[in-house]
Structures are given as structure tokens and as C-alpha cells.
Amino acid sequence: MATSPTLTDRTQHALGETLSGRRHGIRSLLPLMGPAVVASVAYVDPGNYVANIQAGARYGYALLWVVVVANLIAMFFQAQAARLGIVTGRNLAELSRDRFSTPVTMAMWLLTEAAAMATDLAEFIGGAVGLSLLLHVGLLVGMSTMGVLTLLLLNMQKRGFRPLEIVIAGLVAAISISYLGELLIAPADWGAVLYHSVVPSIPDPAAITLCIGLVGATVMPHAIYLHSSLTQNRVVLHNDTERARMVRFSNREVVFALTIAGLVNMAMVVMAACFHGNHAEIDSLEGAYHTLTPLLGRAAALIFLISLLASGLSSSLVATMAGQVVMQGFVGFRIPIWIRRLVTMLPSFIVIALGANVTSALLWSQVVLSFVLPLPMITLLMISRDRRVMGRFRMNGRTLVMASIMVAFVSILNVTLLLQTAGLLPA
Template sequence: MTDCSLGYKLASMRDGMATLAQPENGTELPGGRRGRLANVMRMAGPAFVASVAYVDPGNYATNIQAGARYGYALLWVVLLANVVAMFFQALSARVGIVSGRNLAELCRDRYPGPLVIAMWIGSEAAAMATDLAEFIGAAVGLSLLMHLALLPAMGLTAIVTLLLLTLQNRGMRPLELLITGLVAVISLSYLMELFIVPVHWGQAARGSVVPTLPDGEALTLCIGLVGATVMPHAIFLHSSLTQGRVPMRSDADRRRMIRFSNREVLVALGIAGLVNMAMVVVTANFHGGHSDIATLEGAYRTLTPLLGGAAAGLFLLSLLASGLSSSLVATLAGQVVMQGFVRFRIPVTLRRVVTVLPSFAVIACGVDPTSALVLSQVVLSFVLPVPMITLLLVSRDPAVMGTFRLGGAGLALHVAMVMVIVALNVALLAQTAGLLPG
């Protein structure tokens, strides 16, 4: 049993969360007849934690630009990206359930030492780049909400996230519940936005299913929307959250857990996808008269006179919840990556301090916050193919997955998705380097 799974079980016992093996009182794994609701409530969490990566401030920036510049025309891209994310998060959870190990640990045992070190460094860079986006996004929301300068807001955000991370001392479950609650705040905020802002539902439905590219710049934005959707740290973290979560006595147990996990992924990432589409729908009101909106602050400033103070306030509330929750997830993912690849662990507070320092440096140097968000997505583009391809290799290995190995049509579908994502990321990098026209 790994340190991670042992720590989780001890924490769960301390929190009064009984295991989901089938004890004498009749509690069964999800899918059993008795105690089903209680079991579902105990098991729910991993997919909702991972879904935070898909409603982070980086998504806000790209969705705002998509809606403001092209109205409903790029909704199909958001939908497609979310479907791809569902498949890979479900596959990551499947690996954790079947093998009892997370993706970073499996990489450590399968590959040569120098390659493992390189993968660890790249994954840490991705986690820090992601954390930069999350932290700055939360700070922007807090600064606008409380009318503070950005640097003091960043300091206050750092203190708040450190306090929230102390919940991990009581086990993973309280932190999972907190993050799920913050996801609920984001979702409800945008649900209320849809009742406040005018929406052309017919155009939105058409934009969701009819692929269109209005111009060359739309292609660039599509690359950003899709290429930055499947987050490297979310893939690593999801396999860790499902490993050893429930004692597995047989393949039948594993099948039931996989079915439960797939349903949770469908619900959690479905909600995240709807939130992303709602962002585009809300900011589509900028299209035409305010299509030059390109920053988080600009979107807020424009929302107030255009749609009212309530819409602007809900936008800031959701942005703050997004930044805080995704920042917590990025920190946890960094811990999983370090422990899995190199068997080393540092206090989570120290990791948090180290990962926020680059954010302060970037803003202190006068870099625009939205530009910093875009830069972080470019860094992620370099690392993204590694966990995706590694996950596929592990998933099709019978030594790891046994009868649950990925093959046939499922493997072909995942490979096609990887090829699309890699091609789009290569195009994004080439365009960033000036090798492709805008």
C-alpha cells in the first residue's frame, strides 16, 4: 500500500468515514442494494476535485475572448474540448481504481531514472504554471471585489489559501468537500447569470453543434480553448484520488467502482462544461459593441453598465471561487507529482509559499495579469502530451490493468483525441513563435 493511500485511509478513519468494503451491517460498494446513498456520498469527490481544472481563471480568459469576439460561434469548441476531458479523466480514475497506484508512481516504476526525473521536472513546471494562473485569477477577483491594489490582494489570497490548505491536516475528505462547495458556487453564479442576461437560445444551440471558424483569429482562439483544456495536473491528481479509496476484493468490485467513477466524471465534468459554455453565452452580449474585451478586469468593468451590478458581482464571486479552488487543486497535484515520481514530500504550506513566489515576481515586474494567464497556458502546452501519452501506455498494459486494459475501439478513440490535442498544441506553439500566421 502506498503512503498516499495509507494516509487517506487513516484520515478517513479519523473523520469517521468507514470503508466501503462489505461489512456485517450490509454496507456495499456503489451499486449494492443497501446503503447505496451513503456509499455514493462517501465516494463522491475525486471527479469534482478534478473538474476544478476546467473552470479555472485560464478558462475564464479564453471563454471571455471567445464570447466577446465571436458571440456563440465557438460554443462547439468548448463542447468538444469538454468531451475530450471527460474521456481522459475517466481513464485516469480507471487506472487508480484498477492498479491501486497513481500515474506518477506507475511512471516511476516503468521508466529509466533520467526520464522519470525529466518527467517530474516538467510536471512540476506545469503545476507551477497552472498555479500562477489560478493564484493571479483569484487575486484579480479579490482586488476588484474589495477595491484593493493587485499586490495586496495577492498577499491576502496567499493567506486565505494557506488557511484553507490546513484542512488537509484533518484528512482529504474535508478538503474535497470544500472544493466541491466552491465548484457549486461557480456553477450557481453562472446559472443565476443566465437568468439575468439576455440569451438567444436558438443561436446558442446552433453554435454548440455547428462547427464554424469566422476568421483566422478564431482558429487561434480554438487552439487555445482546446489545447489548454486537458490539464496535466488534473490527470495525475485524479488517479491519486481514486487509488486505494475502496478495498477491492475482486474484479466485480473494480467494475462497480469504474461504473460509479464514470458516472461521477460525467456529472462533474458535465457541470464544468456547462459553466464554460455559460461563460461564453454571458460574454456573447459583448459581441459587436464590446468585442475588444480581452481581460478579466475589462469584462467586469463592462458587465456593470451593460448587464447590471448583480451580473458583475456574480462574475467576481465565481472568479474568486474559481481561483481559490483551482489553486488548492494545483497545490495538491504538485504534492502528488513529487511524491509519486521521486518519493519526496515537503510540507504543503512550504510548497504553497514556493509556488506563489513566481506570481508575485511576474506582477511586480509589471506584467499584465491576463498576459500572465496566457503565458501559463503556453507553458502547459509543452507538458500536456506527456501525461496524455503516458496514460494511454499505462492503460493498455496488461501487467498493470489486467482484464481492464484499454484496447480496440476505446484505444483508437483515445489515440485520435491525443493526436488532435497534440496537433493543436503544436500549432499554438508554432503560432506563438511566429511560425504560423494569426
């Protein structure tokens, strides 16, 4: 007896009909939505919450321009990563292993794994903070619950890519709707918001660390690797015409998904700017929650917790998926998903057990991400420029120049922080 097609099977069939031109309108777009939405979770994770709250509480709207620039950089590199997977049918980690020597590949893998652990530290602890405050339980209980929930949801991968995509999309929608509600509650000077979104300023040398944290929290190394994997085998492409059509669809999805993520990040800063001045000391997740109730009401505080929990849960799922892609791509083997989840959770439990400051740990995890970020960015540019790999889809010279400026921007911020740490610049 024939088995009924799964949700993933039906999605792949719909994708084929869209690419062949037999499906039109909104019905043609829905099956294409997925990879960029999943990747966008990396841009609204708890690390973003910490960096954005600190930016708004300390400097008001002044660092909004960093969020805008970081989001534009993210759009570009996520689109290029998706393009790579569509055109080659392989992901960035696999292509890196083919291109570089074994020692270089191993070094890239270890650095990327370090970034993955830094990512998971922010996502896992941030979600656990939201859960512990929401349910009034201890942080370790919240972390353990988060771990169980993540493992249960990851098991959905056994049914194909579509069910988990829908769950993640639902969590992203919850985060977005939550911050729309926060903006309706929080008072904002929209003229100042617009001005600081487009006019760069760095109020003092200490803001450099926050700028790097904002970039690290927004442009995520593991999301670049994951996005190239999510698009590589989504549907069978028979010729360059279908590949070009899929790339166009992918670019639109990236713009849509990351515009939503960017607006959520800006909304976080705008909400945190309510703490600026008399409440400038509020720069932690717990502090933000406890201050929101008297400042904006219990509804605002509850919405904040719900969005934080959705953020931590969805980003933990995505980080674990990315870790599997990175390990299989660079070194060619996989481990059971539950073992990987336990290993990446371990640093978070150690940080809490040692009594470390949660907010500082989360912010510095984002700085670590920013230092690792140039690695996948430069690798992606090198491979995307190679005609032997990309054929007629290779990156042109003008686009390469623009991308190089983006890499330089991230690298200059990193070097500035190193000089500050060495005492060669004021900190």
C-alpha cells in the same frame, strides 16, 4: 478511551457498505462523490475565465464547439485516470517512474512542474483579481490574502480527505450557481448557442491561439495525475468484482462532475458574447467586471466576482495537492505543503511586480498547459493498455483508437501554433 470516528473514517465505512451491496439509493452515492468533483475544479479555474471571456468577446458563440470537444476529451481522460488508480492502487506519476528510465522520468517531472507553475499562475492571479475587485484593495494585497486563505484550507488535509473534499465541492457549487444566475440575467440567442456548440468553425487564423488556450484551460495535465491519486487508496478493494463496481461508480461521477464544469464553461462564453460587437474590446477579467455593471447590472458584476474568487481559491487548493502528488510520484519525496505553496506563488508575484499584462500572462499560461498536455495523455494510454499493469481492465483496441484521435487533435492544434509563430502559417 476510544476516539470517535472522523468524517473520513465514516466515509470509508460507507464506501465499504456500498461496494458490498448493504447500502442503497442516494445514501450509497454520496460517499462515492469526491474525486471527480475535486478534479473538476481544474476545468473551472480562472484560466478558463480568461480563455472563455476572450473567446466570447472576440468571436461570440463561434468557438463554443471547442469548449464542447475539450470537455469530452477531459471526461475520457479523467475517467481513465480514475480507473488507473482504482485498479492498480497507484497513481500515474508512480507508475510512470516504474516504467521509464531515470532521465526520462526526471524530464517528465520537470515538464509537469512547469505546467503546475503555469496552472498556479492563472489560478492564483485570477482569484486575487476577484478578491481585489470585490474588496477594493490592491492586487498584491489580494494575492497575499489568497495565499494565506489557501494555506489555512490546505491544513484541513490533516483530518483526512473528506473535509477538504466537502469544502471544494461547496466552492464548485458556488461557481455553478453563480453562472446559472448569470445566464438568467444575460441575453442569449439559444438557437445560435446550440448551432455553434456542434458545428466547428475557426473565424480567422488568430482564433487558433484561442482554441489552444481553450483546450489547455479545459483539459489540465495536473488534473489527470491528481485524479489517479484521489482514487488509489480511497477504499480497500478486495477483488475484481469490487474494482469493477468502483470503476462504474467513478465513471458516473466523472460524467456528472465534468458535465457541470462543461456547462459552466459554456455559460462563460455565452455571457462574454454579450461583449461581442460594440464591446468586443472587453477581453480581460477586470474589463469584464467593469463592463458588466452598465451592460447587465450590478448584480451580474457581483456574481461574476464571487464566482471568480471561489474559482481561484478552489483551483489553487487543487493545484497544490496535484503538485505534491506529482513530486512524490516522480521523484519519491515530499516537501512541507507550505513550502510548495510559497514556491508556486512566487512566479505570480514576479509577473505582477514586473508590470506584465495579467490577461496575456493568464492566456499564455493556458497555451503552455496545452503543449504539456500530450505528455500525461500518451503516458496514461501506454500504461492503461498494459495487461501486466491493468489485468482484465486494460484498455481495448477500439478505445485506444478513439483516445489516439483525441491526442492527435490536441497535438495538431499545438503544431499549428508553432507554425504560426515561425511564420510558416498566417497568424
